[in-house]
Amino acid sequence: MKKTILIVVIVGMFAWAVYDFTMDNRKSASENETTEQEEKPSADQAVTKDQETEKPKVGLEKGDIAPDFELKTLDGESVKLSDFRGKRVMLNFWATWCPPCRAEMPDMQKFHENKDVVILAVNLTDTESSRQDVPDFTKDFGLTFRILMDEDLSVSTTYQIQPIPTSFLIDSKGIIHNKAFGALNYELMVQEFEKMK
Structure with missing residues (x-):
C-alpha cells in the first residue's frame, strides 16, 4: 500500500513538474521579450561592469541570482551558498526514499570526482x-560531496521544490544557468557544466 501511494505521489509530482516547467518557459519567454524591449540601453548610456553584475534579480529562473541560504552539513558545519561565489555549483534537492534521487547519486559522485564543481546536495x-x-x-553510496540538511524544509520552500530530485546549475557569479526536474545522468551534468562560466 505504501509503495502504491509513493508511486502515485511521484507520478503526480512529475506530471506537475512537466506542467509547471512548460508554463514557466512560456511565461519566461513572454517576460523576456517585454524586458528586452524595455531595457535596451540607448547608445549614449555607458554600462559599466559593476552595473552589469547588478542587473540580475534574485529569483528561481535562468539568469536570476540563486537565493542565498545557510544550512548545516551532516558533520554540523554551517555552509552558505554564497560561500562558493567564484566556483560553479550544482545545487541538488533530494531524499533517501526517492528512487530517481537514488538513481542519480552515482553519476553525481562521478561528476564531483571528475570536474571542478561544487555539489551541494540538500536533503529534505x-x-x-x-x-x-x-x-x-x-x-552506502560512497558520497564525498557536501550533504546539507534542510531540517525544516525552509530552503526547499524558498526554491519551490517539486518534484525531487530538482537540480540548479549555478555559474561562478551565482547566476542560475539551468534547472532540471528529475534525475540527471553524468553526460547531461557535464554538458551543462561545460556551458557555464
Missing part, C-alpha cells in the same frame, strides 16, 4: 523516516 530531512537514513545512505 523533514520527509525522511529517520534522520539516520541520511548518513547511512551517504555511506
Whole structure:
C-alpha cells in the first residue's frame, strides 16, 4: 500500500513538474521579450561592469541570482551558498526514499570526482523516516560531496521544490544557468557544466 501511494505521489509530482516547467518557459519567454524591449540601453548610456553584475534579480529562473541560504552539513558545519561565489555549483534537492534521487547519486559522485564543481546536495530531512537514513545512505553510496540538511524544509520552500530530485546549475557569479526536474545522468551534468562560466 505504501509503495502504491509513493508511486502515485511521484507520478503526480512529475506530471506537475512537466506542467509547471512548460508554463514557466512560456511565461519566461513572454517576460523576456517585454524586458528586452524595455531595457535596451540607448547608445549614449555607458554600462559599466559593476552595473552589469547588478542587473540580475534574485529569483528561481535562468539568469536570476540563486537565493542565498545557510544550512548545516551532516558533520554540523554551517555552509552558505554564497560561500562558493567564484566556483560553479550544482545545487541538488533530494531524499533517501526517492528512487530517481537514488538513481542519480552515482553519476553525481562521478561528476564531483571528475570536474571542478561544487555539489551541494540538500536533503529534505523533514520527509525522511529517520534522520539516520541520511548518513547511512551517504555511506552506502560512497558520497564525498557536501550533504546539507534542510531540517525544516525552509530552503526547499524558498526554491519551490517539486518534484525531487530538482537540480540548479549555478555559474561562478551565482547566476542560475539551468534547472532540471528529475534525475540527471553524468553526460547531461557535464554538458551543462561545460556551458557555464
